[in-house]
Amino acid sequence: MRRFISVVLLTLALLPTGARADDPLPDAATIRAKVQAASPAPPGYRETTVTVVSNGETRTVHRIERGSDWRNITERGPFHTESGEIKGEAWHQNDNGQSVFDQADPGEAKSDPTTTTITRVHTPVEAYVVAELNARGWGVRRYVDPATWHVVRIESLGPNGNVTTVYDDFREDAGRTFAHHWSTVSEYARTTSDAHVTAYDPSPVTDAELAMPESRRMLVEFPADAQSADLPVQFGQGHIFVRITINGRGLDFTLDTGASGITLDNQVARELGLTEYEKTSTVTAQRYTTARTIVPEMHVGKLTMHNVALQLVPDGANEVYGVKTVGLLGFDFLAELGVTIDYEHERVTVVPESSYAAPSGRYVIPLDVRIGDGTPVVNVTINGALSERFTIDTGGAGTLMIFDAFARKHPEALVDKGGGDALRQMTFAGIGGNLSTKAYQLDSVHIGPINMSNFVAYLVTSSNSYAGDDDGIVGPTFLRFFTVGLDYAKSRIYLVPNDVGRRAMHIRD
Numbered sequence: 001m002r003r004f005i006s007v008v009l010l011t012l013a014l015l016p017t018g019a020r021a022d023d024p025l026p027d028a029a030t031i032r033a034k035v036q037a038a039s040p041a042p043p044g045y046r047e048t049t050v051t052v053v054s055n056g057e058t059r060t061v062h063r064i065e066r067g068s069d070w071r072n073i074t075e076r077g078p079f080h081t082e083s084g085e086i087k088g089e090a091w092h093q094n095d096n097g098q099s100v101f102d103q104a105d106p107g108e109a110k111s112d113p114t115t116t117t118i119t120r121v122h123t124p125v126e127a128y129v130v131a132e133l134n135a136r137g138w139g140v141r142r143y144v145d146p147a148t149w150h151v152v153r154i155e156s157l158g159p160n161g162n163v164t165t166v167y168d169d170f171r172e173d174a175g176r177t178f179a180h181h182w183s184t185v186s187e188y189a190r191t192t193s194d195a196h197v198t199a200y201d202p203s204p205v206t207d208a209e210l211a212m213p214e215s216r217r218m219l220v221e222f223p224a225d226a227q228s229a230d231l232p233v234q235f236g237q238g239h240i241f242v243r244i245t246i247n248g249r250g251l252d253f254t255l256d257t258g259a260s261g262i263t264l265d266n267q268v269a270r271e272l273g274l275t276e277y278e279k280t281s282t283v284t285a286q287r288y289t290t291a292r293t294i295v296p297e298m299h300v301g302k303l304t305m306h307n308v309a310l311q312l313v314p315d316g317a318n319e320v321y322g323v324k325t326v327g328l329l330g331f332d333f334l335a336e337l338g339v340t341i342d343y344e345h346e347r348v349t350v351v352p353e354s355s356y357a358a359p360s361g362r363y364v365i366p367l368d369v370r371i372g373d374g375t376p377v378v379n380v381t382i383n384g385a386l387s388e389r390f391t392i393d394t395g396g397a398g399t400l401m402i403f404d405a406f407a408r409k410h411p412e413a414l415v416d417k418g419g420g421d422a423l424r425q426m427t428f429a430g431i432g433g434n435l436s437t438k439a440y441q442l443d444s445v446h447i448g449p450i451n452m453s454n455f456v457a458y459l460v461t462s463s464n465s466y467a468g469d470d471d472g473i474v475g476p477t478f479l480r481f482f483t484v485g486l487d488y489a490k491s492r493i494y495l496v497p498n499d500v501g502r503r504a505m506h507i508r509d
Contacts, residue, residue: 044204048063
């Protein structure tokens with residue numbers, strides 16, 4: 001019996017020191033400090049991970065980190081992307097080779113309220129759970145092993161499916177103990193993946209290694225004898241349809257400032273013989289299947305683009321005024337250009353960004369926008385409630401569309417005066433399908449310096465539609481009152497009232 005007790009005591013002495021199940025719950029700050037101490041990052045390091053995804057994708061990420069600065073270089077088959085942050089400035093390079101600073105919001109608007117809770121659980125693992133969730137129950141739960149203080153599981157909770165990552169193979173590598181393997185189940189994307197650390201090197205990191213790289217190329221090519229072009233366009237219900245030729249086939253795309261890239265309909269891509277990569281599921285207005293592809297050559301009037309990486313989405317069912325659109329012409333096309341959209345005369349003119357001249361005159365309205373994520377985001381104030389996350393969206397719907405993120409933060413601002421008559425009966429569709437809305441006649445809406453009274457807007461009420469961090473869109477029914485100038489490189493959009501806009505704004509001269 002003494003020998004048995006001695007063995008038990010020795011075994012207990014060898015167990016890792018940590019929290020006991022009956023210990024009081026530590027607070028979130030204590031847990032975070034212990035997690036950091038359990039696996040302290042060196043002053044600088046490089047790490048390579050290889051991830052195999054159930055959709056056939058193999059992703060290799062080379063990470064460089066120094067304190068709060070970092071850079072990821074990602075290879076996914078034929079696609080090369082990068083992202084990072086240095087000295088507080090975030091940036092990314094998309095798979096068309098365009099490098100962009102990700103401009104942060106000023107931070108003056110109210111953030112989405114979250115609540116942090118700590119619980120002790122025994123399943124699916126022994127852990128402290130640090131949960132940071134908003135009012136809808138969406139957010140992140142981190143599971144921390146109370147013996148080792150390693151994060152062993154992370155659950156990202158959202159309206160369209162959760163993403164769960166489980167970490168294991170914790171071992172010492174060059175003086176640091178950390179997970180060398182993790183597996184992920186994404187209900188959102190409907191994929192599973194398996195990741196392994198294949199290389200780790202703690203050594204000094206320079207500014208040059210972390211800096212945003214120059215853009216790899218100019219995607220949009222002008223002919224040698226021209227530095228401006230009128231796009232082949234047709235206008236209908238506020239939308240702008242651009243004729244594009246691929247493999248000799250004429251196709252109509254929507255010119256869409258609300259699109260963070262260029263998209264093409266899945267079925268049309270198959271008809272063109274394009275290869276699909278990274279097939280997965282996602283949700284915008286409704287759920288749909290998406291993938292990436294590369295188009296060898298695209299002609300937009302006089303302009304040419306080669307080896308264009310774009311997104312495949314179901315977009316072939318849209319038909320307006322006899323125009324069947326099969327894609328969106330978004331950021332990757334617009335980023336390098338100065339663009340003038342003349343709604344009154346139904347004309348779109350583009351020049352290289354370096355040649356763009358801002359409009360001048362007494363009634364020019366400049367809007368300061370942020371474009372880091374691929375869409376121009378502007379401040380909008382609704383009944384006194386400030387948002388920094390409304391997108392200027394030429395391809396959207398209606399005048400002002402409000403998303404759930406704004407409603408969560410500012411329920412007090414959504415007061416309906418009940419007017420608007422026929423405007424209240426609008427129906428809308430988005431990528432993936434139709435969406436439900438509720439009309440609100442709002443007492444006051446400020447878009448930049450523009451103030452409007454008794455303005456009818458639409459709250460998206462479909463529970464799974466546009467459920468990200470953006471608060472809404474400023475749509476083409478509003479934009480058509482202006483000639484719109486896009487200067488993405490200088491983070492500016494210019495609104496010049498046209499004849500219809502001047503009458504609406506009571507401008508006499």
